[in-house]
Amino acid sequence: MESRSHRFKENAAAALANPVLQASMKKAKGKFVDKRAIAIKEIDDFEGTREAAKQLRDRVLENLDLWLEKFESNATARGATVLWAKDGEEICRHVAEIGKRHGIKKAVKSKSMLSEEAGLNQALEANGIQPVETDLGEYILQINNNEPPSHIIAPVVHKSLDEVADLFEKVHKTPRKTEIPALTREAREVLRTHFLTADMGISGGNFLVAETGSVALVTNEGNGRMVTTLPRVHVVITGIEKVIPTLEDLSTLMRLLPRSATGQSISNYVSVLTGTKAADELDGPEHLYYILVDNGRADVIGSEFQEMLRCIRCGACMNHCPVYQAIGGHAYGWVYPGPMGSVLTPLYTGLENAIDLPHAATLCNQCGVVCPVKIPLPDLLRKLREKQTDRNLRPWLERAALKAWAFVAASPTLYALGVWFGVRYLKWLAGGKASIPVLSVAPEWTRGRDFPAPEGRTFRELYAQRKQP
Amino acid sequence: MRVGLFVTCLVDLMRPRIGFAAIELLEAAGCEVVVPATQTCCGQPAWNSGDRASAAKLAKKVIAEFEGFAYVVAPSGSCADHIRNGYPGILADEPAWLARATALSSRVFELTDFLVNVAKLETLPGNFSGSVTYHDSCAGLRSLGIKAQPRALLAKLPQVSLKEMNAAEECCGFGGTFSVKFGDISAAIAEKKCNNAVATEADAIVGGDLGCLLNIEGKLRRMGDETTQVLHIAEVLTAK
Amino acid sequence: MSSREDILARVRQKLGRNETNAAVARAEIDTVLAAKAQGPRPQVDAEKSALVGRLIDKSRAYSSTVDQVATRGEAPAAIARYLIGLGLPAQAVIWPKLADLDWASAGVIVQARAAQDADLVGITGCFCAVAETGTLMLCGSVDSPAAISLLPETHIAIVPASRIVPGMEEAFALARKELxxxxxxxxxISGPSRTGDIEQTIVLGAHGPYRVHLILIDGA
Structure with a gap:
């Protein structure tokens, strides 16, 4: 997927001015945040479980090469073929080759963010394979001219019921329906036909279990099960960081992932899939391929950003982020929005291509406290800012202003002089009023709010006077 | 108890009365309050902007100015958190300074935390009358655990009623330099905070961090609300 | 260099991999895999009646319905009552494993085969059930094909009370031991398929079943 992250500010402005988006975001926030808060109370030792999850993810990352080999050998022993992809282009090439080998005409897909990273659908079409997104949200986006998702687990969180109703009427050429169950039923019927006629299923992977060489898939709709049960070929596309050691570790993570994501104690379907169907089995794929993807991940290993690779893609950080809640996911411009996206996008697409994202956060740490694997997201955002500074990527004026301010702040005399003038200037601007409506030194501040007037003299002046009556 | 007051740059410039209120409260708790005259800023804007060198320079300055005190108190959760939890990380590569930062760290407190848990202030000098709603600022809340302390102090004022707002723990959208880099997003977040606060119909919105309070007050006035007061907790606790 | 080698080489380089630390790490990995350490667990009373009670409560919380009968032989009649009660056809695709039950006497027409799109009712057993979350664990095999719990709009599962375990950990341990x-x-499986994609409003029956009904066998 081509990144539009360099246009973050324009994207965000458009989002703030979009009333449908604003209404949708307001509705979604209540549901995600409130439901999670209730669901985590069911766990006696939620903090202990988070810590255990963090440790088990770290355990793998610290020896990722060997865990990958372990997974690969166990998966291969069960009849799977393990392929590796350095980038999105190689993902597409692998899938096209698999398609050619097995004479594939149609691929049904359950949600895979890596397929978004790779822009896989376009590549499939170019190779004569019809891709069909089957997650309801992803399907809605696909029939809306391949619109990108705005959330990693709720892809159409930005859309209203009305928009979906209009879209279905137009694309399905059916009478307009306005009830959500009726729209869901309509999509079910359309997609059921595709499930039954597809010869390839493409899924992501929530986890790769090294112990058994399995992929764990977590879904609610059942599309993940369809995609991995009905077609004769199943392709799993997943990042190299998704390995976990054991089924016990999967059990631990399953106490966190659904609760953090949708506020469910467990998702409706947790499938642990291993190898290909036996000769006498009545269903299941004859061929199973894993495509293990780097696309920037290997370079994060061993770096100060390694903790980001613990991410289990629950979306809690964006659900709880005041910035995400205000602007939605599209503004972030690439596959992953919100705090995790603001860390991943610069790491995977280049620091210079997402210059605003690490700064697009108030560092309120709401994301850090809800993260089920304890990723210190604000710290990582701040470290990215530091990298930008080191590489002189920030605007010249900002750097100069910061340096000048730091120079002054380091000198008590200069600083006292600076604030002496500053406070008088602000007081003069206020002209006797309590607020300053336009502040030319901080136009961003006063475009949307007033700047309160200062009292008029600095604390240091008043304190010095008080001490010498 | 000899306490060094870290006034904070915003209080120095915008609301000196908060600094004086903090002194009054600390003295009421029996502390000897010293205000080092050379203090400027804790350096958090530099650190959060990715300028490690400037952040380190200012951190060293604050450490040198304040390490002689038994305690350092700031009327801001954000600045206290930065000095307490930020400095050791900033100076991690300089062992001598790291030792000094670490030695200072455990003695740095946010004002209400200090008053309740260290100085154990019993009787307040003020007698504010009216209803208030309390905004929990992010750094204080999530890094220093400031939640019960300001409420415990407010509860000591017989004529104050606390009306909790929805989502009191959510960010107001200030975020330091965020507020001037992404003004529109910042103001949109502030609007939600203001709506939640105003819905309580409290006479005053109270908080422990001036950055948040300036953001909230600025948005409130732009929204046309001229009556709801926006006050620092120290002002409320010392109001006569 | 193949992509596999390229990726692994970069990971190794980043981790500072050498022969000595690789040997140590491999031993650690074997230890971890053998230890199968568990994380913190929520309290789940493992006494049999408590497990049954919890499975029922949690299943209902996940929009499943539950019926209880004393013996496995009573399951077909209970299923017939359920189907008639909902006005559904007394006709189903079943796991071959369940073909020994007396379906004819109960008036349920069954076929033991792979599921097809037209099947309205699918009847399965289960490998075991997890009380913690009200979850069925189904294992696909030649006599328990996976799609029967997926394609039909109604999924009925026969659950012996003796096969209820406290958590997912015990379910996996049982699979290791028996399989x-x-x-x-x-x-x-925890209840009917669902989606919340449109306006985060939960709708039951996304791509899989609209309803899941458990027949708990107390004496089995």
Missing amino acids: GQLPRAVNF
Whole structure:
């Protein structure tokens, strides 16, 4: 997927001015945040479980090469073929080759963010394979001219019921329906036909279990099960960081992932899939391929950003982020929005291509406290800012202003002089009023709010006077 | 108890009365309050902007100015958190300074935390009358655990009623330099905070961090609300 | 260099991999895999009646319905009552494993085969059930094909009370013990399929079943 992250500010402005988006975001926030808060109370030792999850993810990352080999050998022993992809282009090439080998005409897909990273659908079409997104949200986006998702687990969180109703009427050429169950039923019927006629299923992977060489898939709709049960070929596309050691570790993570994501104690379907169907089995794929993807991940290993690779893609950080809640996911411009996206996008697409994202956060740490694997997201955002500074990527004026301010702040005399003038200037601007409506030194501040007037003299002046009556 | 007051740059410039209120409260708790005259800023804007060198320079300055005190108190959760939890990380590569930062760290407190848990202030000098709603600022809340302390102090004022707002723990959208880099997003977040606060119909919105309070007050006035007061907790606790 | 080698080489380089630390790490990995350490667990009373009670409560919380009968032989009649009660046809695709039950006497027409799109009712057993979350664990095999719990709009599962375990950990341990290796398809099912994609409003019956009904066998 081509990144539009360099246009973050324009994207965000458009989002703030979009009333449908604003209404949708307001509705979604209540549901995600409130439901999670209730669901985590069911766990006696939620903090202990988070810590255990963090440790088990770290355990793998610290020896990722060997865990990958372990997974690969166990998966291969069960009849799977393990392929590796350095980038999105190689993902597409692998899938096209698999398609050619097995004479594939149609691929049904359950949600895979890596397929978004790779822009896989376009590549499939170019190779004569019809891709069909089957997650309801992803399907809605696909029939809306391949619109990108705005959330990693709720892809159409930005859309209203009305928009979906209009879209279905137009694309399905059916009478307009306005009830959500009726729209869901309509999509079910359309997609059921595709499930039954597809010869390839493409899924992501929530986890790769090294112990058994399995992929764990977590879904609610059942599309993940369809995609991995009905077609004769199943392709799993997943990042190299998704390995976990054991089924016990999967059990631990399953106490966190659904609760953090949708506020469910467990998702409706947790499938642990291993190898290909036996000769006498009545269903299941004859061929199973894993495509293990780097696309920037290997370079994060061993770096100060390694903790980001613990991410289990629950979306809690964006659900709880005041910035995400205000602007939605599209503004972030690439596959992953919100705090995790603001860390991943610069790491995977280049620091210079997402210059605003690490700064697009108030560092309120709401994301850090809800993260089920304890990723210190604000710290990582701040470290990215530091990298930008080191590489002189920030605007010249900002750097100069910061340096000048730091120079002054380091000198008590200069600083006292600076604030002496500053406070008088602000007081003069206020002209006797309590607020300053336009502040030319901080136009961003006063475009949307007033700047309160200062009292008029600095604390240091008043304190010095008080001490010498 | 000899306490060094870290006034904070915003209080120095915008609301000196908060600094004086903090002194009054600390003295009421029996502390000897010293205000080092050379203090400027804790350096958090530099650190959060990715300028490690400037952040380190200012951190060293604050450490040198304040390490002689038994305690350092700031009327801001954000600045206290930065000095307490930020400095050791900033100076991690300089062992001598790291030792000094670490030695200072455990003695740095946010004002209400200090008053309740260290100085154990019993009787307040003020007698504010009216209803208030309390905004929990992010750094204080999530890094220093400031939640019960300001409420415990407010509860000591017989004529104050606390009306909790929805989502009191959510960010107001200030975020330091965020507020001037992404003004529109910042103001949109502030609007939600203001709506939640105003819905309580409290006479005053109270908080422990001036950055948040300036953001909230600025948005409130732009929204046309001229009556709801926006006050620092120290002002409320010392109001006569 | 193949992509596999390229990726692994970069990971190794980043981790500072050498022969000595590789040997140590491999030993650690073997230890971890053998230890199968568990994380913190929520309290789940493992006494049999408590497990039954919890499974029922949690299943209902996940929009499943539950019926209880004393013996396995009573399951077909209970299923017939359920189907008639909902006005559904007394006709179903079943796991071959369940073909020994007396369906004809109960008036349920069954076929033991792979599921098809036209099947309205699918009847399965389960490998075991997890009380903690009200979850069925189904293992695909030649006599328990996976799609029967997926394609039909109604999924009915026969659950012996003796097969209820406290948590997912015990379910996996049971699979290791009884099956040796994991079967191709292990599916944990908690209630009917659902989606919340449109306006985060939960709708039951997304791509899989609209309803899940448990027949708990107390004496089995």
